[in-house]
Amino acid sequence: MNEVSKQQTVTIEQEEYVLQHPGARALMRLYDVALKADGGWKLEPSMDFFLQHVIVSPRLSWEGLEEKTDIMTPLWLECARFLGMVDTPLESESSGV
Numbered sequence: 015m016n017e018v019s020k021q022q023t024v025t026i027e028q029e030e031y032v033l034q035h036p037g038a039r040a041l042m043r044l045y046d047v048a049l050k051a052d053g054g055w056k057l058e059p060s061m062d063f064f065l066q067h068v069i070v071s072p073r074l075s076w077e078g079l080e081e082k083t084d085i086m087t088p089l090w091l092e093c094a095r096f097l098g099m100v101d102t103p104l105e106s107e108s109s110g111v
Contacts (some may be wrong), residue, residue: 021070024092026085032071033096040067041097046064053100057090 032095036044041068046068048060069089079086094100 019096024096026036026088026092027082029072030060030086030087031069031092033093034070035097036063037068044097055084060094060099061086063088068093068097084089 020035024033035041040063044060044063048056048063050056062076065076065079091100103106
């Protein structure tokens with residue numbers, strides 16, 4: 015069984031974000047509120063969870079994201095990948111950029 019990383023730093027639009035694993039119980043709460051019956055993810059509740067429990071530096075809020083809408087999708091994907099929710103490569107990885 016793979017050991018889950020406790021923290022990871024990702025760079026999006028030349029800014030570093032520190033992601034931190036929220037712990038098993040909190041992760042189960044995320045699954046309870048954001049996992050759809052078809053196996054997909056509800057974006058708003060999962061991003062809300064990421065803002066509160068996963069993105070630890072810099073701290074972000076919905077209001078802060080209003081000014082940075084271009085990072086929302088890549089940031090969501092990085093958080094989801096970090097927590098093992100998705101395994102899809104980011105566009106830049108799949109295109110060889």
